[in-house]
Amino acid sequence: xxxxxxxxxxxxxxxxxxxxxxxxxxxxxxxxxxxxxxxxxxxxxxxxxxxxxxxxxxxxxxxxxxxxxxxxxxxxxxxxxxxxxxxxxxxxxxxxxxxxxxxxxxxxxxxxxxxxxxxxxxxxxxxxxxxxxxxxxxxxxxxxxxxxxxxxxxxxxxxxxxxxxxxxxxxxxxxxxxxxxxxxxxxxxxxxxxxxxxxxxxxxxxxxxxxxxxxxxxxxxxxxxxxxxxxxxxxxxxxxxxxxxxxxxxxxxxxxxxxxxxxxxxxxxxxxxxxxxxxxxxxxxxxxxxxxxxxxxxxxxxxxxxxxxxxxxxxxxxxxxxxxxxxxxxxxxxxxxxxxxxxxxxxxxxxxxxxxxxxxxxxxxxxxxxxxxxxxxxxxxxxxxxxxxxxxxxxxxxxxxxxxxxxxxxxxxx
Numbered sequence: 060x061x062x063x064x065x066x067x068x069x070x071x072x073x074x075x076x077x078x079x080x081x082x083x084x085x086x087x088x089x090x091x092x093x094x095x096x097x098x099x100x101x102x103x104x105x106x107x108x109x110x111x112x113x114x115x116x117x118x119x120x121x122x123x124x125x126x127x128x129x130x131x132x133x134x135x136x137x138x139x140x141x142x143x144x145x146x147x148x149x150x151x152x153x154x155x156x157x158x159x160x161x162x163x164x165x166x167x168x169x170x171x172x173x174x175x176x177x178x179x180x181x182x183x184x185x186x187x188x189x190x191x192x193x194x195x196x197x198x199x200x201x202x203x204x205x206x207x208x209x210x211x212x213x214x215x216x217x218x219x220x221x222x223x224x225x226x227x228x229x230x231x232x233x234x235x236x237x238x239x240x241x242x243x244x245x246x247x248x249x250x251x252x253x254x255x256x257x258x259x260x261x262x263x264x265x266x267x268x269x270x271x272x273x274x275x276x277x278x279x280x281x282x283x284x285x286x287x288x289x290x291x292x293x294x295x296x297x298x299x300x301x302x303x304x305x306x307x308x309x310x311x312x313x314x315x316x317x318x319x320x321x322x323x324x325x326x327x328x329x330x331x332x333x334x335x336x337x338x339x340x341x342x343x344x345x346x347x348x349x350x351x352x353x354x355x356x357x358x359x360x361x362x363x364x365x366x367x368x369x370x371x372x373x374x375x376x377x378x379x380x381x382x383x384x385x386x387x388x389x390x391x392x393x394x395x396x397x398x399x400x401x402x403x404x405x406x407x408x409x410x411x412x413x414x415x416x417x418x419x420x421x422x423x424x425x426x427x428x429x430x431x432x433x434x435x436x437x438x439x440x441x442x443x444x445x446x447x448x449x450x451x452x453x454x455x456x457x458x459x460x461x462x463x464x465x466x467x468x469x470x471x472x473x
Contacts, residue, residue, distance in 0.1 A: 205326060212323055213243040225251070225320035227281075227349060229274075229338045231327065236274050238281040238338050240320060252288060254281035258429075262422040263415060266401045271357070272377040274337035276419055281338075282345025283427035291315060292427075295346035301420065303358070303372030308348040317348040332357040332374075340375070376416050381409035 215224040223242035230237040236256035241248045256268040256277045267273055286292040294314050298306045310316040324335045336355045343349055353359055358370030373379055384402070387395035388409075396403065407415065447455070 203326075208323075212321055223249075225318070226323040227320045227339070227342055227347070228323045228325070229278075229327075229335045230325055231269065231274070231334050234269065236269060236277045236334070236338065238277050238342070240281065240285055241323075252281060252285040254278075254284055254429075259419065262419045264419045265405050266407055267377065267380060269334070270377065270380060271332075271334050271337040271374045272380070272416055274334040275341040275344075275375045276416070276423065278338035278341025278343075279345045279420060280341075280423050280427055282342040282347045283424055284429065285318065286346050287427055289318070291318065291346070297346035298344040299424070301344065301372060301375055301417075302368060303356075303370070303375055304368035305353050305366075306343055308343065308346055310348075317346070319348040322349060322351065329355060331355050331359055331361070337374070340371075376413045378413065381412045384409045 212226050213224060215222060225240055225242050228237070228239040228241055234257075237253070238255070239253040240251040242251065243249075254277050256273050258280065259265075259268055259273060259276055262276070262280075264273060264276060282297065283292060286295055294311055295308060295317055297308065308317045322335070322339050324333075327333060327335050329335065331354065333355065336351075339349060339351055340356065343351065353366040353371075354361075356366065356371045357374045358367035359365070360367070384395065384399055387398065402408075
């Protein structure tokens with residue numbers, strides 16, 4: 060048979076499948092569902108069309124029903140891709156094109172490249188969408204900061220340049236009341252001064268560390284401590300005698316101005332009688348200038364629009380708690396012993412409660428400075444052997460040699 064006839068016979072003979080093409084290095088990144096695409100058969104092309112999403116008006120096997128050229132890349136990123144996919148068949152026909160015969164369609168490298176690019180586009184769309192629900196997104200929904208309020212508390216007037224805008228931060232926990240003076244920086248909030256309700260036992264208040272009276276004492280302690288730190292405690296004494304009425308600090312002529320800050324209540328409900336405003340009243344009576352009104356103090360009647368300062372004073376002196384103690388002592392002795400067990404243990408009676416808070420206010424004004432706890436010396440324990448020095452190592456070798464020589468002498472003698 061001549062070479063020409065042999066070549067013609069080979070061309071007329073049908074082949075079951077095309078020869079396998081060379082695979083690319085990135086084809087291993089394609090998932091197992093696209094694994095049959097490594098051959099150029101028509102079955103692989105139809106499998107690709109079934110498993111992978113198509114652009115509107117374009118078939119993967121070859122030409123589109125409405126377009127004969129390859130679509131140019133459309134700028135816009137993942138969002139444009141998502142919109143194009145959700146738009147439907149507006150760009151052209153969605154009829155599935157007949158797969159090309161083996162050897163005439165896309166090579167396995169082109170098919171793998173197309174599959175990989177589509178996988179990347181779908182991944183980008185998922186990342187650019189809403190954050191999925193689950194433990195990874197729990198941090199976003201904890202609600203630790205009200206940024207609408209923080210923006211207005213932090214931003215300073217532009218004509219004040221580097222002057223900080225101070226905030227009085229008040230947070231009430233289950234067992235403590237935290238009061239801080241802070242200002243904002245890009246690195247974070249800088250705490251200037253702080254006072255806590257768990258410091259009140261030092262001043263004579265050993266029980267009820269989270270009530271309204273304790274909040275007042277904590278705010279008073281914060282104000283006196285801050286003014287003492289800046290040397291303003293002698294200039295701005297505040298209101299020494301507690302009346303519960305409205306009081307505002309005014310700057311003294313020829314002296315440094317009054318320390319001004321703004322209340323930061325956080326996520327607390329700013330209702331009338333909230334303990335946050337008890338700390339505010341204590342700080343104002345202590346000598347700080349904080350803009351406020353009497354509408355949120357206990358004793359304000361929203362119907363008559365009047366403020367009763369005597370009711371507010373009773374809350375500051377703990378008389379509302381004393382009245383409830385007297386009520387339980389008469390009505391239910393067991394409930395009184397159960398609810399006020401710590402008061403009974405510390406010998407705090409309803410009649411002596413006002414005197415206790417008066418002494419605490421005086422003690423706070425006398426010495427508001429925070430005393431650091433003495434540093435406890437910790438004796439380090441060592442559970443391993445320390446390293447030997449060079450002299451110790453040489454001495455150890457000499458002892459081993461001497462021991463070995465003595466053993467040799469005994470052996471020879473015996």
